[in-house]
Amino acid sequence: MKKSQKQKLSEKEKVKEEPQEEELILPKAIWSGSLSMGLVNVPVKAIPITRDKRVSFKMIHQTCGTPIHYKKYCEEGEEVQTKEIVHGYALGHKKYVIFTDEEIEAAKPESSDIIDLKEFVDFFQADPHYFENTLLLVPDRSERAYSLLRKLMEKTGKAAIGLMTMRSKEHIVLVHYYQEAIVATLMRYSDEVLDPGKAAILKDLPEPSENEISLGLEIVKKLTKDLDITVFKDSFRETIESMVQSKIKGEVVQLEKKAARPEAKNLMDELRATAESLK
Amino acid sequence: MIMDPIKPMLAVQGKVFSSNEWIFEPKIDGTRCIAHISNDTVELQNRRLRLITHRYPEITRALQTAAGGCVLDGELAVFSKGIPDFSSLAVREQQVKAVRIDYLSKALPASYIVFDILYRGSESLMNLPLIERKSILENELQDNDFITRIDYLPAEGEAYFKAALKKGLEGIMAKRLASTYQPGVRSRDWVKIKKHLTLDLVVGGYMLGQGQRGPFFGSLLVGAYDSGKLVYMGRVGSGFSQQELEEISLEFKMSEGTPFFNPPDRKDVQWLKPELVVEVEAMEVSKRGHLRAPVFLRRRIDKPPEECTVDQLLIGEA
Numbered sequence: 116m117k118k119s120q121k122q123k124l125s126e127k128e129k130v131k132e133e134p135q136e137e138e139l140i141l142p143k144a145i146w147s148g149s150l151s152m153g154l155v156n157v158p159v160k161a162i163p164i165t166r167d168k169r170v171s172f173k174m175i176h177q178t179c180g181t182p183i184h185y186k187k188y189c190e191e192g193e194e195v196q197t198k199e200i201v202h203g204y205a206l207g208h209k210k211y212v213i214f215t216d217e218e219i220e221a222a223k224p225e226s227s228d229i230i231d232l233k234e235f236v237d238f239f240q241a242d243p244h245y246f247e248n249t250l251l252l253v254p255d256r257s258e259r260a261y262s263l264l265r266k267l268m269e270k271t272g273k274a275a276i277g278l279m280t281m282r283s284k285e286h287i288v289l290v291h292y293y294q295e296a297i298v299a300t301l302m303r304y305s306d307e308v309l310d311p312g313k314a315a316i317l318k319d320l321p322e323p324s325e326n327e328i329s330l331g332l333e334i335v336k337k338l339t340k341d342l343d344i345t346v347f348k349d350s351f352r353e354t355i356e357s358m359v360q361s362k363i364k365g366e367v368v369q370l371e372k373k374a375a376r377p378e379a380k381n382l383m384d385e386l387r388a389t390a391e392s393l394k
Numbered sequence: 395m396i397m398d399p400i401k402p403m404l405a406v407q408g409k410v411f412s413s414n415e416w417i418f419e420p421k422i423d424g425t426r427c428i429a430h431i432s433n434d435t436v437e438l439q440n441r442r443l444r445l446i447t448h449r450y451p452e453i454t455r456a457l458q459t460a461a462g463g464c465v466l467d468g469e470l471a472v473f474s475k476g477i478p479d480f481s482s483l484a485v486r487e488q489q490v491k492a493v494r495i496d497y498l499s500k501a502l503p504a505s506y507i508v509f510d511i512l513y514r515g516s517e518s519l520m521n522l523p524l525i526e527r528k529s530i531l532e533n534e535l536q537d538n539d540f541i542t543r544i545d546y547l548p549a550e551g552e553a554y555f556k557a558a559l560k561k562g563l564e565g566i567m568a569k570r571l572a573s574t575y576q577p578g579v580r581s582r583d584w585v586k587i588k589k590h591l592t593l594d595l596v597v598g599g600y601m602l603g604q605g606q607r608g609p610f611f612g613s614l615l616v617g618a619y620d621s622g623k624l625v626y627m628g629r630v631g632s633g634f635s636q637q638e639l640e641e642i643s644l645e646f647k648m649s650e651g652t653p654f655f656n657p658p659d660r661k662d663v664q665w666l667k668p669e670l671v672v673e674v675e676a677m678e679v680s681k682r683g684h685l686r687a688p689v690f691l692r693r694r695i696d697k698p699p700e701e702c703t704v705d706q707l708l709i710g711e712a
Contacts, residue, residue: 370500378473379505383545389557
């Protein structure tokens with residue numbers, strides 16, 4: 116009886132190892148559109164798969180404790196309003212070719228909400244040095260087609276490569292599967308990654324001796340383990356966060372002192388009294 | 395503990411009335427929260443069945459001592475100047491970092507205002523009449539600094555409504571004494587009574603702005619879903635702050651075609667993908683389904699467009 120009256124949790128939500136852990140609430144999508152391959156269309160939403168947890172600080176004026184804001188000045192010393200700002204393509208020697216918002220807008224690639232997948236390639240052919248960041252793609256009322264595409268990629272080990280326009284920028288994307296999801300990894304253009312073989316310092320490296328190699332292989336063998344990324348912690352972040360805790364301790368004690376807050380109770384007593392008087 | 399989340403019972407909107415068959419409660423401007431309490435754990439879930447336990451450590455701790463095994467329904471609110479303040483609550487709702495959650499649980503502590511009990515141990519109470527559930531709640535839950543059982547007034551809806559507006563609340567809830575708890579149902583046994591009608595609507599296009607509104611928009615074209623179709627309901631052109639004009643414009647996702655089932659016949663419209671949700675206040679909705687004198691209230695980042703359905707328009711009657 117009880118089960119039928121309640122909404123059941125999906126299997127995934129039931130796997131709870133730590134009491135603190137809750138179901139993953141996905142952040143807001145930054146893009147929506149569809150994966151397109153020939154005649155097949157799979158509507159999806161894109162969500163950044165990484166979360167930046169690095170420590171960041173705000174600039175604060177030490178004497179008054181309020182945040183710092185910027186004002187924009189030109190070299191003539193005048194404060195400049197946003198609407199007076201145009202874009203300069205720097206030629207060097209203080210010479211700029213000027214572009215207006217409209218000119219730049221017109222030059223941008225036509226925005227499209229389709230990830231046009233041109234071909235399938237072997238996932239491991241894609242060189243990770245070209246990887247920029249990865250977007251998690253979630254189905255947008257397209258669960259069946261999405262699931263099929265994911266399964267096909269898992270079974271074949273293939274990824275699809277194509278183009279995606281996001282915020283008026285065109286990107287090469289590699290669409291592949293990751294765990295239960297389809298993801299799109301944005302990639303650099305081929306001329307954006309250095310070719311180290313062409314660097315003088317790397318051109319004529321001395322050839323190691325047989326002896327050195329076999330000794331080295333021994334060491335590598337001894338130190339070889341399975342990769343476990345979870346052992347690496349951001350110790351700077353942890354230190355700063357524990358410093359934050361101790362820095363605010365005094366204030367928290369003050370806040371806890373005035374903790375008795377019968378506000379909800381007061382409100383309801385007042386409402387009742389007022390209502391009685393209005394009867 | 396593995397708990398099954400429960401879809402909360404929902405209310406229709408209606409006009410103020412008095413009746414011996416009803417009780418009246420203050421309407422708390424917060425976030426809906428169902429608490430699942432067992433001997434050793436407390437889990438909080440919101441209206442959308444998401445777990446929000448870790449966001450409100452003060453409530454979780456307080457419930458541990460306030461009640462034994464039971465499932466409670468209520469509203470989480472953060473008080474400011476004596477009344478629930480939605481914008482303070484919004485600060486609490488957005489946190490993911492443990493350090494901030496911990497600090498804000500002390501700087502902006504929440505109150506859990508409990509109005510119903512759905513289970514006692516594993517025994518479902520949902521089929522009992524409301525008034526019996528209220529008396530069980532009285533025995534099962536003790537108030538403390540963070541937990542408050544909601545007060546209610548029998549019969550005198552009009553007086554209670556006036557008192558609520560005087561105190562600066564948005565309205566009251568009317569609940570039928572004999573009603574059962576109907577999970578997931580927008581029931582006529584619960585009526586929210588507010589000064590004005592408010593609706594959560596999907597933005598499907600905008601009219602171009604003129605003058606100062608030039609860079610943004612003149613008005614938003616809004617609608618609600620009726621069995622999968624987005625039904626156009628009118629234009630909202632007032633109530634926006636400068637900041638809101640900017641923020642909303644940035645969210646626009648252009649679309650070639652109209653998302654509306656019954657689009658208005660106008661040329662100067664830019665259609666949008668139906669992804670933005672806004673809360674709108676209106677004098678009333680005409681018989682033909684059009685908004686009268688709509689005013690923008692706020693964006694609803696927390697609400698998915700597909701949940702903005704025409705059943706919000708159900709009007710309760712006494």
